[in-house]
Amino acid sequence: MIILPTWPGATKAVPSVLDFGGILQPTSGAATQRFNRLGNRYGVAFEMPRLENADEGRIWVNRLVRGLSAGARMEYPLLDFDPGTPGAFVVNGAGQAGTMLNVRGGAPFYQFKEGQPFNILIDGTYFLDFIAADTNANGSGAATITLSQMLREQPADGDPLLITQPVVEGWVVGDRLSWELALNRSVGLAFEIHEAR
Amino acid sequence: MAFEGRVICPVALMEITLPSRIVRLCDGGFILWGSDKFESVDEHFGAVHSAEAFEEKTGDEAPGGKVTFLPPSATAATLLSNPAFQGARMRFWLGEYDRASGQVVGTPSLTADLAIDTVTLKRSKGMRSVDIEFESAAKLLFLVMRGNALNDRFHQQCYPGELGMSNATGMPRSSAWGADNAG
Numbered sequence: 001m002i003i004l005p006t007w008p009g010a011t012k013a014v015p016s017v018l019d020f021g022g023i024l025q026p027t028s029g030a031a032t033q034r035f036n037r038l039g040n041r042y043g044v045a046f047e048m049p050r051l052e053n054a055d056e057g058r059i060w061v062n063r064l065v066r067g068l069s070a071g072a073r074m075e076y077p078l079l080d081f082d083p084g085t086p087g088a089f090v091v092n093g094a095g096q097a098g099t100m101l102n103v104r105g106g107a108p109f110y111q112f113k114e115g116q117p118f119n120i121l122i123d124g125t126y127f128l129d130f131i132a133a134d135t136n137a138n139g140s141g142a143a144t145i146t147l148s149q150m151l152r153e154q155p156a157d158g159d160p161l162l163i164t165q166p167v168v169e170g171w172v173v174g175d176r177l178s179w180e181l182a183l184n185r186s187v188g189l190a191f192e193i194h195e196a197r
Numbered sequence: 198m199a200f201e202g203r204v205i206c207p208v209a210l211m212e213i214t215l216p217s218r219i220v221r222l223c224d225g226g227f228i229l230w231g232s233d234k235f236e237s238v239d240e241h242f243g244a245v246h247s248a249e250a251f252e253e254k255t256g257d258e259a260p261g262g263k264v265t266f267l268p269p270s271a272t273a274a275t276l277l278s279n280p281a282f283q284g285a286r287m288r289f290w291l292g293e294y295d296r297a298s299g300q301v302v303g304t305p306s307l308t309a310d311l312a313i314d315t316v317t318l319k320r321s322k323g324m325r326s327v328d329i330e331f332e333s334a335a336k337l338l339f340l341v342m343r344g345n346a347l348n349d350r351f352h353q354q355c356y357p358g359e360l361g362m363s364n365a366t367g368m369p370r371s372s373a374w375g376a377d378n379a380g
Contacts, residue, residue, distance in 0.1 A: 033202075035205055036204060037224065038223060038224055038227075038228060038237070039237060040225075095229075097228070097229050098299030099299075100297055150226055151226065151227070197238070
């Protein structure tokens with residue numbers, strides 16, 4: 001897994017849900033039905049500012065080239081959202097599944113906000129998801145958080161959560177990875193990362 | 198299993214009973230059915246790429262089908278060709294799950310009960326797949342007697358000296374027109 005530089009940030013990030021369900025749409029005017037399937041996850045398309053080829057440009061290009069074959073990890077932009085001081089939340093208990101997750105070990109009374117991005121680190125892979133409902137941790141730093149997507153992989157007891165700076169990790173997708181070397185000595189880059197699972 | 202309402206959550210489940218272990222696969226993420234965990238990827242089988250429509254006809258056609266797997270490594274792909282896997286039981290279910298708990302709801306319906314027949318490893322650019330063909334477990338009950346034929350040789354084995362089949366050669370016999378038929 002290639003970790004992309006944290007600076008400079010993307011000028012534009014377009015996150016998307018990779019949805020495997022659909023709407024069962026009859027050709028007539030009959031009622032439609034929503035069809036949910038397992039395995040929904042996220043992808044983010046990034047557009048980078050012009051990068052000086054002399055320093056950061058060549059590094060970004062090289063990390064992406066290597067990331068093409070090994071997968072890449074990029075910080076998820078929080079913009080103005082401040083996750084505060086969450087402490088060290090970890091998964092509380094093995095055998096959990098679905099969209100409810102018990103966590104412990106965080107800062108007492110930490111507030112999870114609806115729509116807040118975070119990661120669960122399972123077996124070396126960072127899974128991105130968003131909190132689906134405002135939740136407060138109790139006095140001992142434990143909480144039951146609601147996820148937006150179902151867990152894609154079963155976490156073990158004690159798997160850590162990353163709340164202060166979440167990342168998106170996956171394959172660099174697209175027809176091909178290309179970069180623009182311009183006359184003004186800058187590099188233009190745009191790429192997309194899709195979670196693998 | 199109801200499949201009712203405005204929002205449905207169906208899941209396809211597969212279980213392969215190998216001599217050494219049991220492989221449980223589903224079509225995304227993972228799902229719990231009681232105490233069994235169905236994963237979307239297996240260490241040897243990898244993920245399911247696609248499944249051909251299973252066929253069953255009237256007459257002497259046994260139900261069968263093909264599932265294409267994406268094995269995670271070349272070693273895994275060759276491991277799948279283990280002759281001991283032939284005839285291993287393989288079952289498919291269609292069920293519904295609950296999003297909040299990640300559990301299968303109700304009892305999934307068994308849609309096929311098959312046995313592994315042949316394994317074919319295929320490679321092409323950016324792709325390595327293993328086709329596993331299945332046949333019905335009921336095929337074991339089919340009584341096929343390939344040696345039996347309606348000819349004189351076989352007839353003599355069963356009824357020595359009985360010549361009712363001696364002219365049944367399947368070859369046309371022509372007689373010249375106008376000639377005396379010697380029989």
